[in-house]
Amino acid sequence: MYQKCPRSHRESRDNFGGRVKGRLLMGGLKDAGHLFRFLGLFVIAFLVFWVIRGYVVPKSFGEYGHYRGAAIGEIAAHPVKFAGHQACEMCHTDIADTKAKGSHAHVNCEACHGALAQHANDPTSMTPVKPDSAVLCARCHTASAAKPKGFPQVDPADHSGGVACATCHNPHSPVIGSDAGATAATGGAK
């Protein structure tokens, strides 16, 4: 196959193997010394890289993937602001009972009362402000053609003429005439 190569190429091929073998085996390490020095430089550079890398790359990097594993714990440690309805129901059992029987059973406490983890952690440190029912109820129940048809909707001006919703409805069990309706004026709170 190398008959096709130009003469000069064939010569260099024939000579090449011989020369390299000759140097390594017979020329001895005298000529190869600089190769070892070069190799030494590589080893030193690699060690320097390895040490710097050890300092720079965070310990947990690569624990689960190409990212800092400890970041997951840090994100999980953020403070909670909404306590969750289970926390509210532990103390406010009366309201939880009222609510469970009414049409707002599936509406969580903090959907209306706002974020109250601080109150749940230490009830004396912060007392929630009672929401203004005229604003609060209207947010969900103001009539709009865009809302699902089955959802109870009213035109607030027409419906109450400015009277606060909680005057007639108990927000915790809003259907008038339902069991809990009697405590309407206090919003079910004692």
Next chain:
Amino acid sequence: MNISRRHLLILLPAAAVAWKHVLAGTPEESPNYRMSDHWWGMLIDIPKCIGCGNCVRACQTENDVPDGYFRTWVERYHVTDWNMTTPEVISPDGGKEGFPAAKEDAGKYFFVPKLCNHCADSPCTQVCPVGATFVSPDGVVLIDQTYCLGCAYCVQACPYGCRYIHPTKRVADKCTLCYHRITKGLTTACCEACPTGARQLADLKDPKDPIHEFLKTHSVQVLKPQMATGAKAFYYGLDGSVH
């Protein structure tokens, strides 16, 4: 049992891998939480959404989201019979304070709550040049904000527009699926505040989660399925005009 040196050497790496799997993650602060036991997503029930904006406000409170930026937001679609492909979409201030009045008898209206889809094959994590954003072992797309450079590649890569550069921290920010809550056994702030149950947190690895029954018995869609992102925000009752 008699184990030769040869067998021990073969078994050691396997044991190491198995132990790593056992350890696979207990985020600090949540000692009873094992990442390998969960695979989080969310179910959004469009016919239940009333566009009250409770979720948007709750998210901003829980996560200190700056004004004008949104980790979740609500869009109102208006689709007319004669123009189904280019609906009119509004989201005033992310739907935080509700929506303006809708015209009666003027086509179809519905609300579409949006948030990070927590894609299993997320385009945003693939483009991060420094490994600052990732899919956690429990399927939540998170950002390591101490590592993020703020290059905003991920903001461009997200097909759903769910990321932004935080105006003061100058790093990428997005929905964490309230990771600090779900690892403590709570639901997300948006789900907690939703008055109609239109949003429900779902754990796809929990056999007792009602999501399994729901997915089995309902027609559910994800956004932009053609992009094969492995999105885990499942929409029930999604109209074809939503892209």
